[in-house]
Each structure stands twice: as structure tokens, then as C-alpha cells.
Amino acid sequence: MRRGGLWLFLLGGLAGGPVAAQDATFESRLPREVLTAVQPVLEAARRDSLPVSELQSKILEGVAKGVPSDRIVTVLSSLSRELRTARTALRTAMPNMELADGEVLGTALATRHGVPTEQLLTLWENRPADGSLEVPLVIVGELSRRGIAPTDAVDLMNHVLRSGTALSTAAQLPSKLDLFLPNAGAPHAALLEALRSLGIPRPPRGPPGH
Numbered sequence: 649m650r651r652g653g654l655w656l657f658l659l660g661g662l663a664g665g666p667v668a669a670q671d672a673t674f675e676s677r678l679p680r681e682v683l684t685a686v687q688p689v690l691e692a693a694r695r696d697s698l699p700v701s702e703l704q705s706k707i708l709e710g711v712a713k714g715v716p717s718d719r720i721v722t723v724l725s726s727l728s729r730e731l732r733t734a735r736t737a738l739r740t741a742m743p744n745m746e747l748a749d750g751e752v753l754g755t756a757l758a759t760r761h762g763v764p765t766e767q768l769l770t771l772w773e774n775r776p777a778d779g780s781l782e783v784p785l786v787i788v789g790e791l792s793r794r795g796i797a798p799t800d801a802v803d804l805m806n807h808v809l810r811s812g813t814a815l816s817t818a819a820q821l822p823s824k825l826d827l828f829l830p831n832a833g834a835p836h837a838a839l840l841e842a843l844r845s846l847g848i849p850r851p852p853r854g855p856p857g858h
Contacts, residue, residue, distance in 0.1 A: 674704050678711060685717040689724050698731045699749035730756040737765040742772065754785025761789040763798040770802060774809035783815045784808070790822040795835035804839075807851040817846050 675683055686707055693700050703724055710720040734756040738747055755768055768785060775781050784805045791801040808818045824842035825835065832838035843850060 674708075677708060679717075682707065682711060682717045682720060685721050686724055689721065689728055693728055693731070696732055696735070698728060698735060699753050701749070702731070702753055703727060727756075730760060734759060734765070738769075741765075741769050745772065748780040748782060750780050750782025751785060754782045754789070758785050758789035758792065761793040763788055763792050763801065767798055767802045770806060771809070774806050776809070779815075783819055787818060787821055791825070791839070794822060794825055794829075796825075796839060800836070804851060808848060811849055813848050817848065820846055821848075 678686075690700060690703060693703055706724060706727055707720060710723065715723075731752055735747065735752045738745070738752065738755060755765065758768055759765055768788065771781050771784055771788075788798075788801045788805050791804070792798050796804075805818075821839070821842050824845055825838045828838040828841040828845075829835065832841055840850075
């Protein structure tokens with residue numbers, strides 16, 4: 649599963665610290681035309697505390713593929729709107745919660761795949777004390793994208809978090825679902841097989857979707 653480079657920048661005590669150095673390295677990899685085009689979007693993202701490193705990764709991906717600068721800006725602006733909407737929703741619902749960049753991205757991706765933010769908020773009740781919900785949020789989005797009802801995907805992930813299942817194991821659910829789907833015939837049936845194959849206990853209320 650691609651993590652997307654979503655780690656908080658380490659703010660140095662002096663100007664020109666790690667963030668500035670990272671930005672300089674990033675900027676040196678861009679054609680001047682692209683750098684000029686994307687700077688307003690990146691500056692707005694920094695002001696709004698969005699995951700800038702994810703946006704930078706998307707820019708570098710576009711440059712590597714030879715995408716024109718105007719198209720890069722279009723994609724970048726769209727992703728920025730998704731991230732801004734996700735962060736605003738999370739901050740409104742949990743004004744005192746410290747949000748990891750990965751959680752903002754995971755929320756944006758899950759809502760892109762049809763999972764309402766209101767349902768995602770229940771995951772914070774089971775958030776690991778020493779970890780981020782980035783991986784669980786991405787899993788919920790990927791399960792929803794594969795045909796699992798959003799409510800079932802969120803309920804299952806809450807069950808996974810409560811059961812203490814390793815997230816490295818849970819992260820295999822989408823690919824395992826893909827593996828079993830041709831024979832299972834339906835996403836929920838394939839998900840049951842995926843759970844069995846990974847040794848993840850069934851939710852107490854029964855199989856997802858049943």
C-alpha cells in the first residue's frame with residue numbers, strides 16, 4: 649500500500665532548518681515553469697496546514713510522466729480541495745484532537761470512495777494510543793471502492809482495531825479480497841474469505857453485510 653510520503657515536517661529551531669532544506673531539494677527537481685505554476689497552490693496548502701509532502705509527491709509524479717504544467721495544477725488543486733475539506737471536517741468534529749497528516753489524507757481518500765466523514769469519525773474512538781489512523785482509514789476506503797458498504801467497512805475496521813490485530817495484517821485485506829473475489833462471486837463473500845485467510849476474527853455481530 650502506498651503511504652504517499654505523509655510524514656509531518658520536522659520544524660527546526662532556526663530558519664533554513666529541515667523544512668527549508670527539503671523544500672529546496674524538491675524545488676530543484678522541478679522545471680521552472682512547473683515550479684512557478686504550483687507555488688500558489690503549495691503556499692495555500694501550507695497556510696491551511698495540509699499534507700504538503702503528499703502534494704509534492706503528486707507534482708513529482710506528474711513531472712516524471714511528462715504531464716503539462718497546467719494539468720499538474722488542475723490535479724493538484726483538486727487534491728488540495730479534498731484534503732482541505734477532510735481536514736476542516738475533522739477539525740470541526742474534534743477541535744482538540746491532534747491530527748496526523750496521514751489521517752487527513754486517509755479521510756480524503758475514504759470520502760472519495762463514498763465513505764461519509766461522520767462514519768469515519770467513529771474510528772477515533774478506537775485510535776491506537778501510540779499510532780495514527782492513516783492505515784485503517786485507507787483500508788476502509790479501499791474496501792468501499794471494492795464494493796463493501798461503507799458502514800460495513802467502518803464497522804469491520806473498528807472491530808479490527810478493538811481486537812488488537814496488527815495493522816500490517818489488516819492492510820492485506822483489500823488485496824486478499826481481490827484474490828478471492830473471482831470465486832466468491834460477491835465482495836462480502838470474498839471479504840469473509842479474506843478474514844479467514846488472515847486469521848482475523850469475525851465481528852461479533854456476524855459477517856460483514858449479513
